[in-house]
Amino acid sequence: MQNFTFHNPTRILFGQGCIADMAPEIPAGARVLITYGGGSVVRTGTLDEVRRALAGFTLLEFGGIEPNPTYETLMRAVTLARDEHIDFLLAVGGGSVIDGTKFIAAAVPFAGEPWDILARQAPVTTALPLGSVLTLPATGSEMNAGSVITRQSTQDKLFFISPLVFPRFSVLDPTKTYTLPPRHVANGVVDAFVHVMEQYLTYPVDAKVQDRFAEGLLMTLIEEGPRALAEPENYAVRANLMWTATLALNGLIGVGVPQDWSTHMLGHEITALHGLDHAQTLAIVLPAMLQVRRLAKRDKLLQYAARVWGLTEGDADQRIEAAIARTCDFFESLQVPTRLSSYGIGGEAITPLVAHLERHGMTALGERQDVGLECARQVYEQAL
């Protein structure tokens, strides 16, 4: 196991009805800006529930944060927060709203052009405090320090990480996920699955707890993902899914082990250039990445095959082949296609995707930094 430091400061309020319990988590007298997306929280009543829970605070609202939140929209919220002397941000929504709110938190006190936080990885030295009410289990953003933002004008989708944007608290009420359309339920399962894989499927370092924890999360997703689609109002299923997605990317399973993240980086370019949902891009890239890098990942692929899919028959190559096929079948069974061509994207798209990776400095990815542009091209080709 590798050395590590682990600290996760986000307080979790989990369970039905716990929106009502969040007021003590916000400093008394705070001027709170509630941020939300395209209106689902208005339609479902979640926003009203939040307003009721925070009666007594000065509340302002900023809606319209889009999936794959854009710098252009978020900068309008930055202006509002500065003008209104906001001192606490509350994100109500999915990963896009939470990520966008993290950017607002860092940008409001930032001296200079806030895009530099993403494009130049300019250090974040101070940020507004934020909390979240999660409505879509997927990204783990509710309990991590990462944020992914898109600049529409240049088609750049970039991330930043800062401990200053960990949410102070996050409210996870599984009943708030009942209204999710099947597409976003499925997306959430795939996103969480791939988060685990990026931290698990590298090479062994004898990190037994992290491995078994990761395998448990994967098996829970395989079990509960289809059930969430079939039984949308099954509380136990939704609760298991919600907590699994949070644990998939709150840092715990990633400590002391090598991490990959190349699937995410190749996926971000597909969203930036072709507008696919984040999880759709992961469903396309992960199986292709495992195929192309099956030698480098051989030991962990065999472990994954045996422990997650119960594949113990046949020689090593057959077991690896079967594990990758099972992964594809799982995504497809959730109605998330795993080929670029299924989304109408052909071979002519590959050179621009690789060029975007180069422009963003994504030239040495993977757990051994050996996923260069040629390898990325092979992965995109494999995914056609």
Ligand code: NZQ
């Ligand atoms: O915008 P509204 O109207 O709220 O509708 C949303 C949106 O259209 C809808 N929705 C959310 N909760 C709902 C609901 N509809 C009905 N009922 C509910 N309870 O779902 C749609 C998708 O929402 P979005 O927030 O975009 O999805 P997700 O949570 O998957 O977030 C995706 C974003 O997170 C980034 C992705 O790149 C993408 O931009 N990621 C962030 C990560 C992180 N911070 O660690 C890691 C992830 O891998 C990912 O990269």
